[in-house]
Amino acid sequence: MAKISINIATGSLQQAEMIVGIDLGTTNSLVAIIHPETKKPVALKEHGTSSLVPSIVHFDQYGNATVGEEAKQYLETEPQNTIFSAKRLMGKSFNDVKNNAGFFTYKVIDDNTDSLVKVQVGDTFYSPIELSSFILKELKQRAEHILKTPVTKAVITVPAYFNDAQRQATRDAGKLAGLDVLRIVNEPTAASLAYGLGLQMDEEKTIAVYDLGGGTFDVSILRITGGIFEVLSTNGDTYLGGDDFDRLIIQHWLQQNNLSEDLLHNNKQLSQTFRLKAEEAKKYLSSNDEFNSSITSPLTTHHSPIAPYALRLTTKDFNALIQPLIDKTIASCSNALKDAGVNKAEIDTIVMVGGSTRVPAVKNAVSAFFGKPVNDMVNPDEVVALGAAIQADILAGNNKDFLLLDITPLSLGIETMGGLMDVLIPRNSKIPTKVGRQYTTHKDGQGSMRISVFQGERDLVKDNRRLAEFNLTGIPGMPAGMPKVEVSFLINADGILVVTAKELRSGVQQSIEVKPQYGLTDGQVEQMLMDSITHAKDDIKTRALVEARTEGEQILGVTEKFLTKNSSLITHEEMLNTAAAMQALQLALTMEDKNLIQAKTEELNEITRPFAERVMDAAISTAMKGQKILE
The missing domain is CATH 3.90.640.10 (ATPase, substrate binding domain, subdomain 4)
Incomplete structure (x- = not known):
């Protein structure tokens, strides 16, 4: 086992600091704070306007972005340049969203890979992280305009079912918008806080959070014990609202x-x-x-x-008309209870979230199902953001009744292809904590893998602090992509990091003793955080370029191998076109232009797709005849 001690005693935030709570929604987003005088959470809005900012980004012909109400008017007139529901794409590959691709009126790139999905507007390719950052930037500017003070720190909410990649993508979007994301909070947890649930340390409750928004529905069953929120189960439909x-x-x-x-x-x-x-x-x-x-x-x-x-x-x-849709949500409630191992009578409170819960038929159905009145006293559009503001206030140290668990001051991760930092434990994670993620080889027959552990907030490992390095050897010779190597990080209650790497197919496991490194001073931690915010734009740009290059190189390699094996099934013209597209991509890889690389990668994909499908069909029909399948 590799053991690395980490100093978690970082300086606490000063009281004067303004930390905002942000609800980054599928349909609408908003920002909230604890009012300095009333000490109550309030959603920020200009006089006479709504607190809600539609989660819509429109790009004009020059690539300038507008967000919110102003962008909404282009949904019908310029659907190809107007991006809505970007949250649904966060941390997803095309394979994850292809069944619902028809839902989007803009171009979602199908590159047949498991890499993160991209959106094409004109000749520019945007990741969902960049798209979400435009919305967060708008919220940041709105908050600064209303509060007349710089806003650099935030708590952002996500659905309880968001996985590790989706949470990390949300953090990255915040960083790109110039925000230091102190904590990612589950939406049902935030909603519960807004209702004052979980604020008493001796409180024990089981609650249901029914969240019906503009485009999505989910229900979560939570257990609150002594101020700690545990999500027992979550269920729903990401295309119902x-x-x-x-x-x-x-x-x-x-x-x-x-x-x-x-x-x-x-x-x-x-x-x-x-x-x-x-x-x-x-x-x-x-x-x-x-x-x-x-x-x-x-x-x-x-x-x-x-x-x-x-x-x-x-x-x-x-x-x-809406009864069948309401029935669907009630079926989800039933499934969530079943998954949580809880019966209706054990639910103490039903919290209503999302604008669509204002419909009386919805309220009545939920109340009838659980057999008790629902709790809908807080504005359902704002409840999640208000809860995020309460969490932000706790982090700022203004709410002394709350005990905050120890947290990690800087993100911890490992180096992946192209010298990128892949974060496993984001900064401000509560400890103790354990996270595992799977990786694979990128060369045929690769027998070892170097595991380099880094601490820091930058996208390239060269800008972060190396903590340890060891080799996982003895990986059986397999084609690239076949081995499954799980790297797990465990930080125990003492703040000691234990890193393990294991090849799952063969059971090979490797570890190394690493001399403990001394922790960083508060000043150094602060400097590393500041650097990550000031360089966020360049870092994301570099990461995108490195990822585009890596993807381009992999596609070139795969195409070359494919052509060699199946040359007899490809026409002369197809060969020439493919060779030209490969050459164009090869040339693009030498340039510092991410959009060009992605455009040439997409062109190569378009050219090879028809004959790749043909070869596959031929292989399947051969296999059906009981003959050897084509390689």
């Missing part, structure tokens, strides 16, 4: 007026008008029995006159 309620209303109105859905497909402006009316009707019916309105259609074809469409909807009809 208030937007679906609106869609059902629109379909109802189309039938009412004998109109086909093609009318809206072919007329984006009319489609947007219908959508806004549907949203209006949904909100109106929360406190009224019937909605009546009309839309005057613009001239759509040579034959159709300008006609007003009558839009009528009763609460009874609306409830009947």
Whole structure:
């Protein structure tokens, strides 16, 4: 075992520091603080405006980004340049999202790999991290404008089901926006804090958090014991929300007026008008029995006159329309209870989160299912951000009633291809903690792997502090990508880091004794954090370039191998086109232009995809005949 001692006694934050809480949502995002005078959490908003910032980014022809309400107007007119729901892409590969690719109106790149998904706007490629950073930057600027003070530290919330990669991607987005992300908090935990749950140290409660937003639904069962929140289970549907309620209303109105859905497909402006009316009707019916309105259609074809469409909807009809969707959420609640091993009677409180929980039929269904009234006293749009602000206040040391566990002052990770730092334990993680991640070889027959452990916040290991290094040897000779090496980091209660590497297929395990290194001073920790924020833009740029190069080189290698093995099945013209695309990519790799490399990689993918599929079909049909499969 490699043992490395880490000094976790870093300086506490001063009280005067303003730390904000951010709810980075799929549909809307917002920022909240603890009001210095009232000591109560408040969502920040300009006078007379909403606290919600739509999570939408629009790029103009020069690549300039606008965020929020201003970007929203381009959803219908410039769908290919307007990015919504970027949160759904966080930490995902194309293979993760390909089944729902039709949902996005912008170009999500299919590179047939497990690398992180990219979005193409014009000739530029953006990662979901960059897209989310635009939203976070907007929130940061909004907070600074309202508070008239610089904002550099934040607590950001994520869904309870977010995995390690998605949480790290959220941290990176914060860093790119110029924010030091002190803690990533689960949304249900934040919502519970906003309701004052878990603030008493002797409190023991089991709660359900029902979160129905604009585009996503999830339910989490939490156990709170002595101020510690444990997520027992989470369930839901990442493609179910208030937007679906609106869609059902629109379909109802189309039938009412004998109109086909093609009318809206072919007329984006009319489609947007219908959508806004549907949203209006949904909100109106929360406190009224019937909605009546009309839309005057613009001239759509040579034959159709300008006609007003009558839009009528009763609460009874609306409830009947959405009942199947509500039933789906109740089934999720049932599954979450089952997974948590908890029955309905054991749930002490049901917390409602998300704008769509304002619909009375939703509240009634949830209340009926759990057999008790729901808790919806806090604004459901703001509850998560308010909870994040409470957590931020605790971190700032302003809430003395709360005991904070020891935390790691700097991120810990290992070196991966291209000299990149892959963080396993992000800074400010509570300890003790244990994290494991799988890696593989990138050369055929590779028998050993160097494990280099680093501490720091920069994207390249050369800018961080090396803590230890050892070799995992004796990996059986296998093709590249076949071995599965699990690297696990364990920080015990004393702040000692133990690093283990194990090849899972063969069971080979390697360890080394490392002399303990002395911890860093508070000043050095502070300097490393400052460097990570000031260099964030360059670091992310360098990381993106290194990742693009690595991906380009791998594709070149794979293509070359493929051509050699299957030359008889590829036409002369295909060979020439592929060779030209390979040459173009080879040339692009020598340049410092990430977008060019990605564009040439995508072009090579496009050229090879048809014959790669053909070869695969041939291989399958041969195998079906009982013959040897083509390599």
